[in-house]
Amino acid sequence: METVSYKCINCDAPLQFDPKQQKFVCEFCRSEFAETELADYFSKLEKKLDQEHKKEPEQVSDDDFSSYAAVYVCQSCGAEVITEKNTAATFCVFCHNPVMISNRMAGNFKPNRVIPFMISEQDAKQKFLDFCAKKKFLPKDFVSGAQLDMMKGVYYPYWLVDSLKIGGIRATAKKKRTWREGDFEFEETKIYRVIRNGTIDFRDYPHTALKSDENLKALKYVNPYDDKDYRPFMMSYLSGFLAEKRDLERQDVQNEVDNELADYAKRIYSDSISGYDSVSIDDMRLSTRRESWDYALLPVWLMTFDYNGQKYLYAMNGQTGKNFGELPIDKKKLAAFGIGMFIGLLLICLLGGYFLL
Ligand SMILES: [Zn+2]
Ligand SMILES: [Zn+2]
Incomplete structure (x- = not known):
């Protein structure tokens, strides 16, 4: 049969x-x-x-990548950064330790795509200075030439997921109506079974390829990136820049990505239901028709600093310029401001006659 x-x-x-x-x-x-x-x-x-x-034809083969890339390991904090062979990593951008050990790079870490830096080093430094100028309580000696030299262009590793999903939801929806007739109040509830289905084509859905660390926190604030600038990876994009080596493989994050896409899908299906007083989703089907994963590098201007024994971080999206920084505060300046405020308040209160002494 x-x-x-x-x-x-x-x-x-x-x-x-x-x-x-x-x-x-x-x-x-x-x-x-x-x-x-x-x-x-x-x-x-x-x-x-x-x-x-x-897929587009490969630009860089695994072998090319391992012969043109070097990986540097920081002996102090364990950070691993990748760069092009002629670009030396002289100090660790994360902990400032000067000793970096160079190793050979395995070809399977070759990225497929990259968003190149769109903001030049000079513009990044200027933007940092503008950012500092707005901070009233920054210590005077904080912004120096040496500090500016700590700014480095670092690519962060991401997985980019293309996933074609097909499925649907079934929901129970209600419409209520009430009316009066003489002494009686009537209530009518109509119950509907609502079905929504279709294909959803997710493109370039990004997921970090780094285990959570201190520096990732800042990345949250400089996201998102605009997909329009993705290019096929070439070694020359690494020249002069560093890239953090990924430490999450596809199998480590597959479940998380599946769950995130399922949440989006559920929202997309249910957002298309309207015109009812209440809707509750009974079940959802979702299957994957096609999926492909790319490994991409996204650009960040990064500056870390030690100030009075504490670590601070400034990060800027290397494509859009969106920035984030935790900067030290000069306690004396802050204290002076506090007293000024108090006197100011006291004066206002006195003028307004609030002091009933
Ligand atoms: Zn380090
Ligand atoms: Zn069906």
């Missing part, structure tokens, strides 16, 4: 053949299809997907 198992075009649920209608019926979303319709749809879809997901 020949069995062809088809899945629903609208939601990917398994289809049942209904002999009476001579049609395939979806149990989940109740769609109906003729066999010719299904065969035709799936052969066209496969062709379309193959074309869309054809």
